Amino acid sequence: MSKSIFYHAGCSVCVSAEHDIINLVGKDKLELVNIGETRNRIAEAEQAGVKSVPALVTTNGNVLHINFGASMEDVKG
Amino acid sequence: MSKSIFYHAGCSVCVSAEHDIINLVGKDKLELVNIGETRNRIAEAEQAGVKSVPALVTTNGNVLHINFGASMEDVKG
Numbered sequence: 429m430s431k432s433i434f435y436h437a438g439c440s441v442c443v444s445a446e447h448d449i450i451n452l453v454g455k456d457k458l459e460l461v462n463i464g465e466t467r468n469r470i471a472e473a474e475q476a477g478v479k480s481v482p483a484l485v486t487t488n489g490n491v492l493h494i495n496f497g498a499s500m501e502d503v504k505g
Numbered sequence: 506m507s508k509s510i511f512y513h514a515g516c517s518v519c520v521s522a523e524h525d526i527i528n529l530v531g532k533d534k535l536e537l538v539n540i541g542e543t544r545n546r547i548a549e550a551e552q553a554g555v556k557s558v559p560a561l562v563t564t565n566g567n568v569l570h571i572n573f574g575a576s577m578e579d580v581k582g
Contacts, residue, residue, distance in 0.1 A: 432529065448563050452509065453529045486525050494569050 431457055435473045436482040437464035441497035445482040449494070463503055474500060508534055512550045513559045514541035518574035522559040526571070540580055551577055 434449055436442035450458060463470050463481065473483075477491040480499045484492040511526055513519035527535065540547050540558065550560070554568040557576045561569040 444567065445569060448565075448567050448569055451565075452534075452561075452563065457529075484529075486529065488525075488528075490521065490525050492522060492525055492571050493573075494571055496570075 430487065431459045432487055433459045433461055433476075433485045434482065435461050435463055435469075435478050435485070437498050437503045438462050439464075439481070439497040441495050442482040445494045445497070449482075449484060470500070470504060507564065508536045509564055510536045510538055510553075510562045511559065512538050512540050512546075512555050512562070514575050514580045515539050516541075516558070516574040518572050519559040522571045522574070526559075526561060547577070547581060 432453065434446060436446055446460065461469050461473070463473055476485045476489070478485065478493075478500065480493055481497050481503060482494045484494060486492065509530065511523060513523055523537065538546055538550070540550055553562045553566070555562065555570075555577065557570055558574050558580060559571045561571060563569065
């Protein structure tokens with residue numbers, strides 16, 4: 429994959445982190461996925477190793493969990 | 506400040522996150538501070554709101570705590 433993927437769930441912590449990450453990394457290098465809305469991508473996020481959102485999955489597959497917005501269980505809830 | 510500051514303590518989680526952040530943000534836009542070694546910057550990090558390392562303080566003053574390496578208490582230990 430050529431872009432890092434930022435998974436979030438629309439929570440306030442997520443939105444704040446999203447702005448920071450866009451400023452830091454650049455919007456063209458990011459795919460933004462709201463797994464609260466796009467629920468069919470939850471499984472993909474979990475498979476990538478995402479335990480909570482917001483989280484950034486880098487192009488080499490590493491997962492950076494940023495602050496703490498919501499656990500995947502809460503998102504699925 | 507014109508650069509984001511990446512605070513870390515040399516732990517394995519920190520080093521891994523450091524590589525990812527350098528790849529994402531670019532080394533020229535980052536100041537890397539090992540507060541395990543440069544202990545006189547611990548107070549500054551705490552004042553910026555850093556609760557654990559690794560953490561990235563953005564140019565607008567937001568703190569992004571990334572994964573979890575060590576609490577500030579552990580670093581001060």
